[in-house]
Amino acid sequence: MEHxxxxxxxxxxxxxxxxxxxxxxxxxxxxxxxxxxxxxxYRYMNHEAFTKGGAELDVILGTVNTIVLITSSMxxxxxxxxxxxxxxxxxxxLMVITIVLAGVFMVNKYFEWTTKIHHGLAxxxxxxxQLPPGEALFFLLYFFMTGLHAIHVxxxxxxxxxxxPKVKKGNVSHDNYSLLExxxxxxxxxxxxxxFLFPLFYLVH
Amino acid sequence: MEKKHKHALNLRTYLFIWLALIELTILSVAAATVDFxxxxxxxxxxxxxxxxYIVGAYFMHLKxxxxxxxxxxxxxxxxxxxxxxxxxxxxxxx
Numbered sequence: 001m002e003h004x005x006x007x008x009x010x011x012x013x014x015x016x017x018x019x020x021x022x023x024x025x026x027x028x029x030x031x032x033x034x035x036x037x038x039x040x041x042y043r044y045m046n047h048e049a050f051t052k053g054g055a056e057l058d059v060i061l062g063t064v065n066t067i068v069l070i071t072s073s074m075x076x077x078x079x080x081x082x083x084x085x086x087x088x089x090x091x092x093x094l095m096v097i098t099i100v101l102a103g104v105f106m107v108n109k110y111f112e113w114t115t116k117i118h119h120g121l122a123x124x125x126x127x128x129x130q131l132p133p134g135e136a137l138f139f140l141l142y143f144f145m146t147g148l149h150a151i152h153v154x155x156x157x158x159x160x161x162x163x164x165p166k167v168k169k170g171n172v173s174h175d176n177y178s179l180l181e182x183x184x185x186x187x188x189x190x191x192x193x194x195x196f197l198f199p200l201f202y203l204v205h
Numbered sequence: 206m207e208k209k210h211k212h213a214l215n216l217r218t219y220l221f222i223w224l225a226l227i228e229l230t231i232l233s234v235a236a237a238t239v240d241f242x243x244x245x246x247x248x249x250x251x252x253x254x255x256x257x258y259i260v261g262a263y264f265m266h267l268k269x270x271x272x273x274x275x276x277x278x279x280x281x282x283x284x285x286x287x288x289x290x291x292x293x294x295x296x297x298x299x
Contacts, residue, residue, distance in 0.1 A: 015271065022274055026281045033285045040289070041296055059234065066230050074223040077264040081214060181266075188265045192257045199249035203237035 014178040021182040025189050028152075032193050035148070039141050039200065042134075049134020051205050053142070056121065058112060062202040065108050066194065072101035073191040076160065076184045083167065086174040092167055095160050095180075098187065102157040109150055113143075142201055149197060152190045159183045214263065222263045229256050 043050045079094035113122075120127015121139045128136060163183050166172040172179050233252040241248050262268040267275050 018270070019274060019277070022277060026277070029281060030285060033288070037289055037292055041292060044293075044296060059237075063230065063234050067227060070223065070226045070230065073260060073264055074219055074226075077214075078216060078219050081216070081219070185265055188260050191264075192260055195256045195260070196250075196253050199233050199237070199253050200246075203233060204245050204249050205237065 012176070014176075014181075017178045018181060018185070021185050025185060028189055028193075032145075032148070032196075035141070035145050036196065036200070039145065042137050042141065043200075046134030046137060049132055050138050053135045053138030054201060054203075054205050056116075056119075057142070057202045058115070059202050061108055061112050062198050065105050066198045068101050068105050068108070069191045069194050072098045072105070073188055075101065076187045080177060080180055080184050083172070083174055083177050083180055088167060088173075091180075092164055095164050095167070099157045099160055102153050105153055106150065109146070113146075116143075145197060146201070149190070149193055152193070156183070156187045156190045159186055218263070222259060226256055226259060229259075 075094045076098045079091045079098065082088075082091040082094060116122060116139070117125065121131070122128060122143060123136075123140050128139065131139065160183050163172060163180050166179065229252055233249060236248050236252065237245070261278070267278065
């Protein structure tokens with residue numbers, strides 16, 4: 001595998017590999033799309049409760065996390081470009097920075113969630129059972145959707161983490177970078193989902 | 206091999222795109238402080254869609270990859286918006 005470069009793999013099809021990744025991203029899109037649909041309908045039916053729920057969320061933490069994710073999206077995109085230009089070290093560093101930024105996002109999320117749990121807004125807590133039905137619905141969707149998104153952040157970091165040693169060994173290189181490209185595509189999807197989660201939960205009152 | 210490298214944008218372009226995304230984020234936070242009444246969701250969604258377009262076109266290379274992937278993305282978005290519109294037609298006119 002040390003010498004797995006282009007000409008030794010006549011059956012390699014980068015285009016198909018990318019297309020396969022996109023097909024997978026479509027299933028993710030519909031998974032979150034379904035949840036956004038549920039959110040929109042319940043928001044339409046419980047307008048006031050959702051407005052009140054949204055006002056409880058920390059806009060500053062949300063904004064910081066948005067900027068963190070956008071920056072990590074940029075670093076992984078530049079990492080791919082760096083590898084294409086055969087700048088292996090720079091590419092690896094940018095992947096490491098991307099994972100670190102994912103960690104920052106998760107730490108912020110941790111603080112955000114623990115605050116909400118202490119305020120009794122998490123499903124299953126004492127306070128949650130006393131919330132008006134509409135607000136309970138809001139926080140149920142908040143924990144479910146940001147939770148599912150957080151799982152995707154972890155999965156994306158693992159994916160990038162798997163690519164790093166392959167780039168180091170040269171299995172993923174300047175003329176065989178589709179694995180890194182696919183990890184990047186997944187990471188950008190995670191970013192796009194957050195781009196919609198952030199305004200709908202935190203901003204629209 | 207050189208043919209593939211035509212996709213690679215330079216660092217300056219990426220930084221410019223990053224800056225545009227940050228500015229749109231700040232714009233959406235600022236827009237939330239203005240009372241757009243019934244249009245608040247629309248304003249937030251227009252900014253979010255613009256940001257997603259930028260991420261898709263430049264970071265995900267849709268603008269530079271083969272058109273077939275863009276068509277696949279558009280078909281998926283069409284399917285999803287059909288679900289969205291049909292569901293809302295049901296709820297709004299029930």
